[in-house]
Amino acid sequence: MEIEITVNGRKRRFDVEPNRLLLNLVRDDLHLTGTKYGCGIGECGACTVHLDGEAVLACMVLAVDADGRSVETIEGVADVNKLDPIQEAYIEEGAIQCGFCTPGFVMTTKALLAENPDPSEAEIREYLKGNYCRCTGYVNIVRAVQSAARKLGS
Amino acid sequence: MTINEVNTHIVPIEFEYHAPESLAEAVGLLEEYGEDAQILAGGTDLIPHMKQRKVEPKHIVNIKRIPGLACIEETPDGFKIGALAKLRTVELSPQIKEKIPLLSEAAQSIGSVQIRNMGTIGGNICNASPSADMATPLLALDATVHIYGRDGARACSIAEFFQGEGGGNLGRGEFITGFTVPYPPMGAGSAFEKVGWTTFDIATVNVAAVVTLKGGKVDHCSIVLGACSPTPVRGVLAEAALIGKEPSAEALEEAVGFIAACVEPRERWRRAPPEYRRRSSQALAMDALTRSIERARRSP
Numbered sequence: 001m002e003i004e005i006t007v008n009g010r011k012r013r014f015d016v017e018p019n020r021l022l023l024n025l026v027r028d029d030l031h032l033t034g035t036k037y038g039c040g041i042g043e044c045g046a047c048t049v050h051l052d053g054e055a056v057l058a059c060m061v062l063a064v065d066a067d068g069r070s071v072e073t074i075e076g077v078a079d080v081n082k083l084d085p086i087q088e089a090y091i092e093e094g095a096i097q098c099g100f101c102t103p104g105f106v107m108t109t110k111a112l113l114a115e116n117p118d119p120s121e122a123e124i125r126e127y128l129k130g131n132y133c134r135c136t137g138y139v140n141i142v143r144a145v146q147s148a149a150r151k152l153g154s
Numbered sequence: 155m156t157i158n159e160v161n162t163h164i165v166p167i168e169f170e171y172h173a174p175e176s177l178a179e180a181v182g183l184l185e186e187y188g189e190d191a192q193i194l195a196g197g198t199d200l201i202p203h204m205k206q207r208k209v210e211p212k213h214i215v216n217i218k219r220i221p222g223l224a225c226i227e228e229t230p231d232g233f234k235i236g237a238l239a240k241l242r243t244v245e246l247s248p249q250i251k252e253k254i255p256l257l258s259e260a261a262q263s264i265g266s267v268q269i270r271n272m273g274t275i276g277g278n279i280c281n282a283s284p285s286a287d288m289a290t291p292l293l294a295l296d297a298t299v300h301i302y303g304r305d306g307a308r309a310c311s312i313a314e315f316f317q318g319e320g321g322g323n324l325g326r327g328e329f330i331t332g333f334t335v336p337y338p339p340m341g342a343g344s345a346f347e348k349v350g351w352t353t354f355d356i357a358t359v360n361v362a363a364v365v366t367l368k369g370g371k372v373d374h375c376s377i378v379l380g381a382c383s384p385t386p387v388r389g390v391l392a393e394a395a396l397i398g399k400e401p402s403a404e405a406l407e408e409a410v411g412f413i414a415a416c417v418e419p420r421e422r423w424r425r426a427p428p429e430y431r432r433r434s435s436q437a438l439a440m441d442a443l444t445r446s447i448e449r450a451r452r453s454p
Contacts, residue, residue, distance in 0.1 A: 001171065018171035018214065021164065021201075040162025041202045042269060043354065054242075054271045059162070060201040061272075064171050065194065065216060108267065129354060130266020 003067035007032070008076030016063045023047045023058035026073055034074035034103045038132070045131030048104040049073050055111040057130075074103035077110065085151035086110055086144075095144035097135030105131050109145050117153055119145070162205045173216045177302050177331070180217055185304060185327035187213040193329055194218075195238055196273040198265070199281070223331055224274075226250065232297075232336040233257075237276025237329075241288075242267065244275055253337055256291040256344035256362055263287055263348050263360075276330045282315065282322035285381035289316065290362035291346060293386050294378040297335040303328035316385035339374050342366045343449030347438040351425060357381050358425045359434040363442035365401075367450045372396045377443065382417035382435045389416040389439060401447045410440045 004013050007030060016025060026032045026049070038046030040059050047058040050072040077084045086109050089095070096102050105128065112119060112127040119127065124145045125138070133141060174180040184191050192211035194200055195218060203209045217223065217238065224238040226247055233254060235244065244250060245261035264270055264278070264287050278288040279299070292312045299315045301308050304327050312333075315323045324330070338344060348360040360380040366373045375396045377389035391412035399405045419431035426434070 017168070019165040019168055024164065037163055040205060042198055042265070045266065045268060048268055055268050056272050057268045060197050062165070062171070062194070062197070062201070062214075062216075064173075065197070065218070067173075111267070127267055130268045 001064055001067075003064055005063070005066050005068075006070040008072055014063065018062065018064050020063045021059060022049070022051075022061040022063045022066050022071070025063040026058060026071070032073050032075045036100055036103060038100070038104075043130075043132070044101070044104075045108060046101055046104045048107040048131065050107060050111065053111075053114075055108050072107075074106055077106060084110075086113070086148040089144040089148035089151060090141075093140045093144035093147055095136055095140040101131060101133045101135075105133065105141060109148060112145065113149055113152055118149055121146070160206050162202070165201065165204050166207065167204055167210045169211050170213050171216065172213060173219045175219050175221070177220060180215060180220060180329070181302065181304055181327050183213070183215050184329065187215075188326055191215050193280070195277045196240070198269050198273045199277060217329065223276075225332075228253075229334070232295075232334050234332060234334050235275055236332045237280075237300075238274050239276075239332075240271060241265075241273045241275060241278065242270035244288075245270060254291075254295065254335060256294065256338070256346055256364065257288070257335065259346040260287050260291045260360075260362065263346065263353075263357075265354060275333065279312075279315070279333075280322055280324070280330050282385070284316075284383060284385055285357045285360065286386070287346075287348065287357055287360055287380070289386045290360050290378040290380040291344075292333060292335065293388065294344070294362040294364050294376045295335050295338060296376075297333050299323075299330055300332045300334070301328050302331045307331070309334075313388075338364050339366045341450060341453045342374070343446040343451070343453060345442040345445035345449065347442045347445075349434055349438065356425075359431055359438055361435060361438040361442045363439070363446040365396075365443065365446040365450050367401070367447070371398055371400050372447075375443075377413075377439055379413065379417050379435045379439065382419050382431045384418065384420070387416060389413050391416055392439065396443070401443070406440060406443055410436050410443070413439045 036046035038044035049058045190212040194216040223236040225236045241261045251258045297312045344364045362378045375393045380386040392409040395409040413436040414432040419428035
């Protein structure tokens with residue numbers, strides 16, 4: 001099927017089978033491999049991308065279902081050579097260890113801070129509940145989100 | 155499911171994809187393909203099931219391109235909520251938070267933000283799962299389900315919709331288009347309670363309660379117990395035991411004592427044995443009633 005999806009601000013056309021997942025389209029066809037395949041059943045959040053501005057799980061979206069819509073992946077977050085304040089904060093706070101979950105966390109954090117620029121710790125933990133990190137223990141991730149909120153607010 | 159037992163990297167089955175743009179077109183497709191078709195809305199249930207080959211549809215009918223099915227509007231009879239309204243939209247709607255906070259609370263309890271950005275209220279109800287979190291508040295408020303099919307639109311109560319085990323009251327080609335949720339009675343207090351393996355998981359038990367007080371006594375009371383019987387059920391014996399009484403600790407104890415007699419948990423259900431569900435539904439009913447009564451007292 002012929003579909004058109006705007007990926008990180010650029011309109012792209014694809015010819016896909018109906019059973020192709022958005023995740024695999026992004027990773028294998030566009031080589032945007034920042035978005036990760038983790039569990040494949042909507043539990044780990046590693047495949048989080050924004051679809052029309054909302055955080056969703058690319059492992060459970062059919063590419064044909066994204067026809068005519070806009071997708072933002074982790075590759076669209078930084079401004080050419082300048083990292084986004086959220087990415088900076090994750091690095092500075094040591095909220096990254098192996099890094100596998102980080103793209104998903106950054107995308108969810110971006111959605112959180114767009115909705116709520118000054119979230120409490122409880123709000124951060126609740127919002128990031130759908131993203132798993134098996135290295136950091138979350139403390140530094142929460143700090144990174146708080147730090148990113150300050151950077152974006154100032 | 156056990157991760158890695160199946161390949162969840164891809165959807166391993168091939169199907170034809172349809173994206174109808176009107177109700178009539180959707181019904182035509184669903185009637186034509188019958189059992190071979192599956193409706194796609196949020197996909198949070200369907201896609202993992204397809205990955206595991208639990209369902210192998212030959213046709214996918216994506217109903218998200220049909221206009222008007224995601225609306226939330228206030229009417230004199232209550233809120234009209236379209237089947238395609240996202241759980242996240244129901245959770246965050248300021249009007250719903252103000253007028254039917256029970257719905258907002260139940261929606262917020264489901265999965266993660268990402269899941270709620272995808273999953274729809276219609277999808278939560280359509281397969282008539284006894285553990286559907288939106289079902290308990292809809293039943294507590296006596297909501298109406300709007301259904302569309304070959305003969306046009308029809309409606310039934312949410313209780314009727316859940317009749318029978320694991321099916322939902324839907325004929326060939328029929329699907330849910332939305333719900334009408336009556337406003338709770340004036341001065342009502344309500345609460346939603348849930349327990350699961352994790353806060354992320356499907357409910358092991360969920361409970362919704364709505365209470366109004368008159369002269370310090372319980373005037374209206376509805377308690378709904380989810381995931382404890384083949385369908386969500388009203389705790390009628392407990393409701394009857396409270397109505398007309400002052401909601402003292404003793405009266406509440408006595409009322410929730412009837413909860414175990416209202417539920418029929420099945421031995422074969424995953425997640426918890428029947429006795430756990432009987433006791434948890436009683437404990438959660440106590441919590442839900444206590445919070446509802448506190449809120450009813452504080453209500454102007």
